[in-house]
């Protein structure tokens with residue numbers, strides 16, 4: 001298949017996600033390798049949605065996440081369970097939407113330009129295997145629309 005994405009520039013956030021989802025489905029269809037699929041999901045989200053930073057932290061041990069495939073500026077390599085937004089989402093098994101990262105106790109500032117953030121647990125067979133982290137350089141940039149469509153994208157993973 002062709003690997004070029006069709007990008008909607010003059011569209012609402014919802015329309016962009018709706019156009020992207022079947023394309024991501026095509027990209028990861030029949031590929032079982034997790035790293036390859038997470039890499040393409042990160043690249044597709046960065047390109048289509050214009051996110052400042054988007055990527056995955058993967059469970060590396062009982063109490064630590066390690067940086068996985070991502071797009072954006074270089075980031076912290078390891079995050080302890082319960083630490084920062086990513087470690088908290090993992091520990092609480094909960095989607096976290098943070099409108100202002102400076103107001104989140106223990107937020108880990110990988111990039112000073114990051115202002116708001118959404119983190120979703122990534123599960124396989126009901127078990128958390130990592131998190132999807134998206135950062136914006138604007139305040140209050142994420143809402144339930146992002147949660148809904150980012151979850152749909154994670155649910156596409158085989």
Ligand code: SME
Nearest residue numbers: 075084085086107108110
């Ligand atoms: N801000 C995150 C750390 C990861 S970076 O944003 C890429 C956190 O508090 O968990």
